[in-house]
Amino acid sequence: MNNSIKKVLVTGASNGIGLDLTKKLLAEGAEVIAITRSGKVADYIHPKLTVFQADISNAESINKVAQQIEAAGIRIDVLVNNAGVGLDLGDELPTADLMNATFATNTTGTVLFTEALLNSLNNGGQIVFLSTAMALLRNAAPNAPAYRMSKAAINMYAVMLSQRLAERKIRVTPLHPGWVQTRMGGDTAPVTIEKSVNGIFKAITENKQTGKFWNIELDGLEEY
Template identity: 35%
Template sequence: MSPAPAPRRCLVTGANRGLGLAFVRQLLARGDHVVATARHPGKATALNTLAGEYPGRLHVLPLDVADPKSRTAFVRELPLVADGLDLLINNAGVLHSGERFGQVPMAQLDDSLRSNATGPFLLTQALAPQLADARPEQGRRGAIVANLSSVLGSIASVDGFHTPSYAISKAAQNMATALLAQVLAERGITVLALHPGWVQTEMGGSGAQITPQQSVQGLLRVIDNATVADSGRFWDWQGQSLPW
């Protein structure tokens, strides 16, 4: 009988609801150690309840990925609760609904890019020293960076003028994934762009196709099965390759 895998040191951004909260629940259920972030931890009731249920295994810290000061403070504080990272899930993001051509405001484009592309890229860059290197001689794989993207960021899949600021920012995030995969390859770190499907969250709406639990179960299977050879690729929650 093979030994149980060692607990992973995980970071989930935007973890106070939806997919982020589902990731935290499932990672904790697996026995992993989790740092979960929210812009306003005091209001993250579900996260704080979980922290009480998993003392020492869940730490809730403040982070606004779009804000430089918040990122700097978080990167400084993280080593106090985690001695490295095996899994970074860049989940935090925004979607501005109701945009129409001719009426897309610059503020929404800027906010989308900061939250969905620039912020996650700069956070990953700042956390790079804390990402675990592969140690083949010890049987240890390198860290995985999972960027929660969207099929709406696939240029090849565009079929109309849909959620432009979100789509543009997710396409930019996909490029960030490809670039990070290149620069982190020598350390054996895998970087993935992941489409979670159409999920029943505040962002996806109640009419969406799958629950956050179903999406995260699938996404964790993709993450678990990924190797360095898959780094820089774009997958959906069922493990299907997506076009850029």
């Protein structure tokens, strides 16, 4: 583990990419602060794992957990915004319910959570957003309107944030984790969770750029 990466916060750590990334980080020697809706990480216990309960689609819940983390004196080196939903991946027509629910987690909640944690993030640290190449304009397609647009908004926020935090030398990395064999991606997805997590870990430990889009399938940076 990079010596500057001692404590990592991971949202959506109860299953899928979030759970396996948590285990990978712990195996590499990092301390992990996990955020889950239940306040638990499956049945997994580790001496360097601390779990907080929060729903990032809820502003009150976000403020509460941010206050708990600050009150505990926890300082974070890396913030990984993994929590997200894909409620309309097979749809073409946007609906109010799916747009609102998707943006509440993928965009509004993720942005508000990030802002609430900035005071607990060390200078010289890193913020990672799990986005998707589906949100890049050149990859536009008629399906998954809420999902694509919510992640496109996060890509824009990541660039804006990278500029705001430049003086603190905090790197901001939006990334494409691949089409992964998770509950969201399905069993037929071409990328295993292990490959995706290894790619995310490489982005955390090796990427020195800020505001640039990382694609684990390309094993490096990609233009927006």
